[in-house]
Amino acid sequence: MTQQAEAARRPPLSRDRVLRAGVALADEAGIDSLSMRKLAQELGVVPMALYKHVANKEQLLDGMVDVVVGEIEPPDPGSDWKGAVRRRILSARRALIGHPWAAQVIQSRPRPTPVVLAYMDSVIGMFRTGGFSVDLTHHVMHALGSRMLGFTQELFDASPGPEPDAPAPASAGDAGQYPYVAELAGAVAHEEGSVVGGGCDDQFEFEFSLDLLLDGFERLRRQGWTSARRPQETSEAQEAQETTG
Amino acid sequence: MTQQAEAARRPPLSRDRVLRAGVALADEAGIDSLSMRKLAQELGVVPMALYKHVANKEQLLDGMVDVVVGEIEPPDPGSDWKGAVRRRILSARRALIGHPWAAQVIQSRPRPTPVVLAYMDSVIGMFRTGGFSVDLTHHVMHALGSRMLGFTQELFDASPGPEPDAPAPASAGDAGQYPYVAELAGAVAHEEGSVVGGGCDDQFEFEFSLDLLLDGFERLRRQGWTSARRPQETSEAQEAQETTG
DNA sequence: ACCTGAACACCGTTCAAGT
DNA sequence: ACCTGAACACCGTTCAAGT
Secondary structure, X not given: OHHHHHHHHOOOOOHHHHXXXXXXXXXXXXXXXXXXXXXXXXXXXXXXXXXXXXXXXXXXXXXXXHHHHOOOOXXXXXXXXXXXXXXXXXXXXXXXXXXXXXXXXXXXXXXXXXXXXHHHHHHHHHHXXXXXXXXXXXXXXXXXXXXHHOOOOOOOOOOOOOOOOOOOOOOHHHOOOOXXXXXXXXXXXXXXXXXXXXXXXXXXXXXXXXXXXXHHHHHHHHOOOOOOOOHHHHHHHHHHHXXXX | OHHHHHHHHOOOOOHHHHHHHHHHHHHXXXXXXXXXXXXXXXXXXXXXXXXXXXXXXXXXXXXXXHHHHOOOOXXXXXXXXXXXXXXXXXXXXXXXXXXXXXXXXXXXXXXXXXXXHHHHHHHHHHHHHXXXXXXHHHHHHHHHHHHXXXXXXXXXXXXXXXXXXXXXXXXXXXXXXXXXXXXXXHHHXXXXXXXXXXXXXXHHHHHHHHHHHHHXXXXXXXHOOOOOOOHHHHHHHHHHHHHHO
């Protein structure tokens, strides 16, 4: 009765509503809290009702990834390849940051969804129309890796877990055992503009390595790099050039 | 009776034996098949017996990561920083490749174990003794990210899953929808030396982007880069130099 | 024909009962 | 004091029974 009344008040279930509820639940409660059962409860529906709109949990996660990737802004044409790629990737980063679970879920997918494939296709196109050979574009895409979607795999899960006030990764007590880590941690803690608590400026780090790669790509493109010449040889030849220049 | 006889035959349980059995089980059956219950069964022991040697499953996974990281060869002194770092990272890569689950597990850990911290400390040391400032070393470590431990996060799980003969990521049917992906896939399929099945040469891709980064690091080091000057400005200044040179 | 509750085959971990 | 079986609170998904 009450159940029926509630069902009548809510809009009918649809794949889209299921996916958006999944995204909302993962945003709020974390990806570990996302279960078919909890999602059904959130939607005021019996668990099995979900299976009419998604084949299983894997397909639910696929669809949720599509929602996030759908938030990435389209490429803006009419600028140099580097600026265009840079802007697009930083837009992807903004989308991913809004959904902290997304990076992990994307990497757990056994294959890209059509929406992700379309995004990758358009990024590849930006390199190709920017004057990159098929060969170089291929390796460049591998070098970008997950950075293409706006995230780098931090070595350890930096997401705010269930232990909010845990000791810092490199606490003072470990300074003796890990002198170089301590030196770095100390410098970061005193850095201007760093977040309270001694954290790193993730955006700066992201742009630092993104620009390092993009600059490297541009250098290779100008040299007409092909996979016949290994990058190491390339760099050595270039180092010689720089030294003499 | 039979149980007791079996228990008597086996060496007594220890933390080390539990960890090694966990590594072996994950190697053989995949990380998804690793459960406390199955691991106990593998050791001929009741599930609760494991909890005397590891506090919980999280600590089991931590210990398993330590086993893998322990396989990385120590640094060999007395060579230039780039060669030393390169060799060490490629050694880490060999260790990680032997345990396909390790990359995923490392990234799921909320914080580095002491063994991983010690490895990171020694890598930081290779940069510092190689002439890198604390500042630059910090950003360089971020840029390396998971590559430091020998793996890059491939955008999608390339590990041999439960569907061994599934269609290729970009099958011919999708060529029309994703023209640039198709172009790349076609080129890779015809590449010399590529594995049968059209896969990429992962080792080449890894070294390509590793060398791209290491070369970039060396360039910044020589320029005396500090975080006051952004990489982009650096590169633009350098581009002007290169163009005029 | 459609929907759904109970059931199945798992988890990690707690806890009290047994030796 | 030590060990461990049963139990708890969950999963994703199957399937047969109900409407």
